[in-house]
Amino acid sequence: MNGSTGTGTGKKAVTRSRIALAVVIAAVVALMVWNPPELYNWIKAVHVIAIISWMAGMLYLPRLFVYHSDSEVGSEQSETFKIMEARLYRVIMTPAMAIAWVLGLWLAWDGFGFNAVWLWLKIAAVLALSGVHDYLGRAVRRxxxxxxxxxxxxxxxxxxxxxxxxxFIVVMVIVKPF
Incomplete structure (x- = not known):
């Protein structure tokens, strides 16, 4: 397999993912051009949706690795895990992370001007989370x-x-202790 998403349904999943990503990007660009009074809230809503998608994958992928570690190399089960892991990482997690980062930085700039200690602590934690994302991606390839x-x-x-x-990130955003 070498990390591929397979053929047939795998290609369809990637195509659907690309279409969904294009729709989200088009919707965000349209909102920015239209610039409604509630733009900040719309961007925040899409940002939260992206975070939920990213976190779902971040919590699920290591569980797949637990089960994959116990499967026999070359078995049908192992090959299925390879497909599941690659699709989760490439089709859901990585696009969600990219959307979360872009919109999160826009929200930080527009809403806070990067002037809050809690915001910098949150950004540091998101950088660490992105490092975990990269670590998991390398594990998918391994x-x-x-x-x-x-x-x-x-x-x-x-x-x-x-x-x-x-x-930590949720506490920084909601409580803003610093």
């Missing part, structure tokens, strides 16, 4: 090549990292 350098315990621990970062 599993696709049947390299299994980590055991299930490692993936169970890694599964907690996005949760801790998410809690």
């Amino acid at each position: 599993f696709a090549d049947d390299h299994r350098d980590r055991d299930t315990r490692h993936w169970r621990l890694i599964n907690e990292v996005p949760t801790v970062l998410m809690i």
Whole structure:
């Protein structure tokens, strides 16, 4: 497989994902051109939707690695995990992360002018979350090549990292303690 999304339904999933991403980008651009009084709230809504999508993948992908680690190399189950992992990472997580970053930076600039300590702490945590995203992406490629350098315990621990970062980020955004 080498990390491919497969053929047939995989190509359809990628096509649907690209269409959805194009629709979201077009909608955001249209909102910015139209510039309604509620633009900030619309952008914030799309940003939150992107965050939810990204976090769903960040929490699910390490669980897939736990199960993939226990499967036999070359088995049908292992090959299925490869497809699931690649699609989740490429079709859902990465586009959601990109949308979250772009809109989040716009919101930070427009709403706060990057002038709040809590905002910089949140951005630092999102950078760390992006680093975890990259680590998981490298793991997707390693599993696709049947390299299994980590055991299930490692993936169970890694599964907690996005949760801790998410809690910190939510507290920064909602409570704004600094």
